[in-house]
Amino acid sequence: MTRYYTIEHEWIEVDGTTATVGITDHAQHQLGDIVFVEVPAAGTTLTKGGQAAVVESVKAASDVYAPVSGVVSESNAALEADPALVNSAPEGDGWFFKLTLTNAAELEGLMDKAAYDAWVKTL
Amino acid sequence: MYDTQDDKTETQFLPLDGWHRAHGGRMVEFAGYWMPIQYEGIIAEHLWVRENAGLFDVSHMGQLQISGEGAAEALEALLTTDIKTLEHGKIRYALMLNEAGGALDDLMVTNRGIYYYLVVNGATKWDDIAHLRQHLPDHITLNHLEDRALLALQGPKAVAALAQLGLVPAKPGGPELGDMNFMEAAPFKWGKVPLGISRSGYTGEDGVEISVRGEDVVALADALCALPEVKPIGLGARDSLRLEAGLPLYGHDLDAGVDPIQAGLGFAVPKRRRAEGGFPGAARVQASIANGPPSKRVGLMIEGRMPAREGALIFDGDTQVGKLTSGGFSPSLQAPIAMGYVAPEHAAPGTPLEIDVRGRRLPASVVGLPFVPHRYKRKGV
Numbered sequence: 001m002t003r004y005y006t007i008e009h010e011w012i013e014v015d016g017t018t019a020t021v022g023i024t025d026h027a028q029h030q031l032g033d034i035v036f037v038e039v040p041a042a043g044t045t046l047t048k049g050g051q052a053a054v055v056e057s058v059k060a061a062s063d064v065y066a067p068v069s070g071v072v073s074e075s076n077a078a079l080e081a082d083p084a085l086v087n088s089a090p091e092g093d094g095w096f097f098k099l100t101l102t103n104a105a106e107l108e109g110l111m112d113k114a115a116y117d118a119w120v121k122t123l
Numbered sequence: 124m125y126d127t128q129d130d131k132t133e134t135q136f137l138p139l140d141g142w143h144r145a146h147g148g149r150m151v152e153f154a155g156y157w158m159p160i161q162y163e164g165i166i167a168e169h170l171w172v173r174e175n176a177g178l179f180d181v182s183h184m185g186q187l188q189i190s191g192e193g194a195a196e197a198l199e200a201l202l203t204t205d206i207k208t209l210e211h212g213k214i215r216y217a218l219m220l221n222e223a224g225g226a227l228d229d230l231m232v233t234n235r236g237i238y239y240y241l242v243v244n245g246a247t248k249w250d251d252i253a254h255l256r257q258h259l260p261d262h263i264t265l266n267h268l269e270d271r272a273l274l275a276l277q278g279p280k281a282v283a284a285l286a287q288l289g290l291v292p293a294k295p296g297g298p299e300l301g302d303m304n305f306m307e308a309a310p311f312k313w314g315k316v317p318l319g320i321s322r323s324g325y326t327g328e329d330g331v332e333i334s335v336r337g338e339d340v341v342a343l344a345d346a347l348c349a350l351p352e353v354k355p356i357g358l359g360a361r362d363s364l365r366l367e368a369g370l371p372l373y374g375h376d377l378d379a380g381v382d383p384i385q386a387g388l389g390f391a392v393p394k395r396r397r398a399e400g401g402f403p404g405a406a407r408v409q410a411s412i413a414n415g416p417p418s419k420r421v422g423l424m425i426e427g428r429m430p431a432r433e434g435a436l437i438f439d440g441d442t443q444v445g446k447l448t449s450g451g452f453s454p455s456l457q458a459p460i461a462m463g464y465v466a467p468e469h470a471a472p473g474t475p476l477e478i479d480v481r482g483r484r485l486p487a488s489v490v491g492l493p494f495v496p497h498r499y500k501r502k503g504v
Binding site for chain 1: 160161164165166167169359362363428429430432451452454459481
């Protein structure tokens with residue numbers, strides 16, 4: 001399994017043609033207390049760069065974009081009852097959705113953890 | 124609330140700027156100043172204020188002194204409230220309207236004896252000062268207290284916490300802190316430091332607002348936050364607290380297009396002023412009272428957990444009947460709440476409505492304000 005990161009502060013973990021997507025610890029820290037997450041339903045077709053989910057903090061709503069194209073196979077039902085999982089475990093139990101990749105070539109050019117961490121330090 | 128200034132002037136620093144940063148405040152631009160949006164997190168800060176005492180820096184707000192022969196009459200010519208009957212040491216909430224009856228600002232007026240003390244919104248203060256200077260008679264003096272900071276200490280433990288600093292009335296015979304009621308004000312001394320204290324606030328809780336010289340504010344903030352029941356609170360929780368308290372935020376729930384009756388702020392236009400008029404926009408206010416306003420500010424409880432924000436449209440079936448002016452997640456109620464304006468026939472508590480959020484219709488119902496009961500210290504309580 002390989003985990004990639006985007007400049008939109010999402011992480012994407014790839015296992016064969018299946019990818020799990022969430023937001024990074026840096027992103028949840030910037031957003032503050034998360035009170036609602038709107039995730040795409042299974043079967044939704046996502047296009048790289050298109051709106052995929054919405055994260056609501058106390059103060060504002062923020063869009064989450066699809067880091068790669070694919071078809072949603074599962075969304076994280078646990079976030080409905082406990083959206084604060086995104087704060088407490090952003091890169092674990094606070095994942096947003098899984099998708100089946102339709103264009104694995106889109107993974108090229110995403111950052112690995114070291115590159116992302118180095119980039120975040122410059123922000 | 125999170126607007127950044129749109130003019131070209133550089134963002135200014137408040138006297139507590141370094142203090143906020145040292146206490147972990149996340150600074151944002153607001154009303155032309157760098158201000159803390161949060162420290163440990165909005166929900167934790169919000170709940171702390173409801174249970175303990177929170178210290179807010181609101182030094183961006185404008186503190187004005189109005190003095191001179193006939194100052195009460197001069198202020199009445201510009202404000203909606205009754206100034207002539209405002210006793211020494213008492214505070215009233217007032218609106219400043221334009222000629223069309225729309226709100227230019229909402230503010231607090233205190234009778235301090237030899238002058239009136241006004242606290243106006245930070246984002247509007249320069250326009251307010253210009254408006255006052257233009258319309259007040261020449262012999263009335265307006266003094267902008269730019270060297271003063273303003274702190275708010277809010278929550279059920281706020282007054283007891285402040286009392287621990289050992290304040291004494293600045294004038295013999297002045298009230299003790301604990302004896303002051305909501306909307307009363309008095310000068311105090313903290314050692315040699317003069318403090319202007321008002322029992323008022325913007326959270327729905329008991330508490331005070333403290334006017335203090337900029338050079339003394341760091342020491343005061345340190346002394347208060349050294350008490351275990353006091354923590355610094357950011358603008359984020361200030362907004363969620365005032366929303367739960369049903370209090371309008373100027374520029375959002377109140378603006379130049381809205382009259383006081385529409386805004387549900389009829390109490391800011393007392394009986395005599397309604398009858399006599401004599402302030403800008405009085406005709407519209409009187410018409411709004413006589414004929415009913417074209418829309419009304421209401422509270423909305425939203426089903427589910429998804430918040431609806433300012434600007435979301437309100438529907439009755441397929442008909443748009445209003446728009447949200449504030450909305451967010453209530454930490455106390457653990458549910459989304461909002462305020463907005465709706466046509467009068469949909470304004471009664473219990474009316475079911477829907478709010479459009481990203482194409483989804485959220486069921487909501489009109490509720491009386493506030494969402495969370497006020498806990499002010501009233502006379503005899």
